[in-house]
Amino acid sequence: MNPDSAKIVEVGARDGLQNERVPLSVKQKVEFINLLSKTGLTSIEAGSFVSPKWVPQMASSSEVLATINRQDKTTYSALTPNIKGLEQAIAAKADEVAIFTGASETFVRKNINCTIEESIERFIPLISMAKEHNLKVRGYVSCVMGCPYEGAISFKQVIDTTQRLIDIGCYEVSLGDTIGVGTAHKVKELITETTQQIDVNKLAVHFHDTYGQALANIYASLELGIRTIDASVAGLGGCPYAKGASGNVATEDVIYMLHGLGLNTGVDLDKLIDAGRYICEELNRPNGSKVALARPLKN
Numbered sequence: 115m116n117p118d119s120a121k122i123v124e125v126g127a128r129d130g131l132q133n134e135r136v137p138l139s140v141k142q143k144v145e146f147i148n149l150l151s152k153t154g155l156t157s158i159e160a161g162s163f164v165s166p167k168w169v170p171q172m173a174s175s176s177e178v179l180a181t182i183n184r185q186d187k188t189t190y191s192a193l194t195p196n197i198k199g200l201e202q203a204i205a206a207k208a209d210e211v212a213i214f215t216g217a218s219e220t221f222v223r224k225n226i227n228c229t230i231e232e233s234i235e236r237f238i239p240l241i242s243m244a245k246e247h248n249l250k251v252r253g254y255v256s257c258v259m260g261c262p263y264e265g266a267i268s269f270k271q272v273i274d275t276t277q278r279l280i281d282i283g284c285y286e287v288s289l290g291d292t293i294g295v296g297t298a299h300k301v302k303e304l305i306t307e308t309t310q311q312i313d314v315n316k317l318a319v320h321f322h323d324t325y326g327q328a329l330a331n332i333y334a335s336l337e338l339g340i341r342t343i344d345a346s347v348a349g350l351g352g353c354p355y356a357k358g359a360s361g362n363v364a365t366e367d368v369i370y371m372l373h374g375l376g377l378n379t380g381v382d383l384d385k386l387i388d389a390g391r392y393i394c395e396e397l398n399r400p401n402g403s404k405v406a407l408a409r410p411l412k413n
């Protein structure tokens with residue numbers, strides 16, 4: 115990747131909406147994704163093929179993916195915890211899928227009802243089937259900075275799990291600070307240790323802003339060569355299986371910082387702010403982006 119550019123993986127329509135109390139219609143979700151698509155974002159997580167009993171908010175992902183206006187340069191991806199999810203993602207013509215596990219046994223049990231090892235075993239046939247359909251597979255490791263149930267998590271557990279996902283065929287692994295407890299120094303330590311064995315270009319970061327540390331953590335990650343950042347417009351988000359986890363870092367704020375650092379993202383900040391304002395109005399919730407709040411409303 116060009117060292118002067120950075121890539122955003124926009125997770126607002128998935129991570130952002132999966133925990134919202136206000137149920138959105140397919141039409142509202144489609145309008146939201148269509149607005150995001152007009153911003154220049156090249157990677158949009160558009161839904162999740164998980165059990166509707168576990169995460170009802172994502173139940174309409176098939177219809178959403180079938181209805182959005184896709185941009186040629188944008189990849190529309192979806193989470194798939196198992197083969198059943200992958201089959202639905204293929205039928206819905208997702209461009210890419212993401213599998214997800216974690217560095218904490220308790221979190222993984224609560225989130226996908228298996229052990230870390232069982233999750234990896236489950237992903238092996240999923241990845242080979244995805245590859246037969248020419249779908250790239252991204253991986254997530256949750257709880258890299260701490261777990262809502264177990265507390266501290268060892269770097270070894272994070273790195274071993276990340277390595278396993280790469281070994282079974284993920285082209286990239288996103289390191290998730292699910293509950294937003296990380297601080298810049300610890301993030302630097304983790305990334306320094308991880309990149310001793312894993313190519314930095316295969317890593318992304320995914321920070322929740324629970325303790326207001328996300329931008330500092332992203333800055334620390336950039337200093338160590340990370341160039342793929344997950345973010346959620348308007349700071350939407352939170353994992354249903356991580357109580358107290360607030361939203362993801364707001365994409366608008368990340369873009370503002372990246373542009374200020376001279377990194378090209380290809381994203382139009384004003385259009386992104388419009389997408390964030392739209393979804394906040396639909397959800398009747400405050401906008402979690404400081405940049406969006408600072409920019410005057412257009413007449």
Ligand SMILES: CC(C)(COP(=O)([O-])OP(=O)([O-])OC[C@H]1O[C@@H](n2cnc3c(N)ncnc32)[C@H](O)[C@@H]1OP(=O)([O-])[O-])[C@@H](O)C(=O)NCCC(=O)NCCSC(=O)C[C@@](C)(O)CC(=O)[O-]
Nearest residue numbers: 163164165168169195198199225226227254256290292353
């Ligand atoms: C993985 C399972 C399915 C295991 O759940 P289980 O209960 O162990 O699964 P099962 O295979 O026994 O199936 C139970 C029922 O679910 C159905 N089912 C089974 N699979 C699917 C599927 N793919 N799509 C639709 N339905 C499915 C299946 O057909 C069956 O239906 P029933 O016979 O009872 O009517 C469940 O635990 C689950 O769906 N978990 C998802 C949890 C989730 O989505 N969490 C949020 C995303 S992760 C996250 O937010 C963190 C991240 C990525 O953002 C990074 C970070 O911040 O750290």
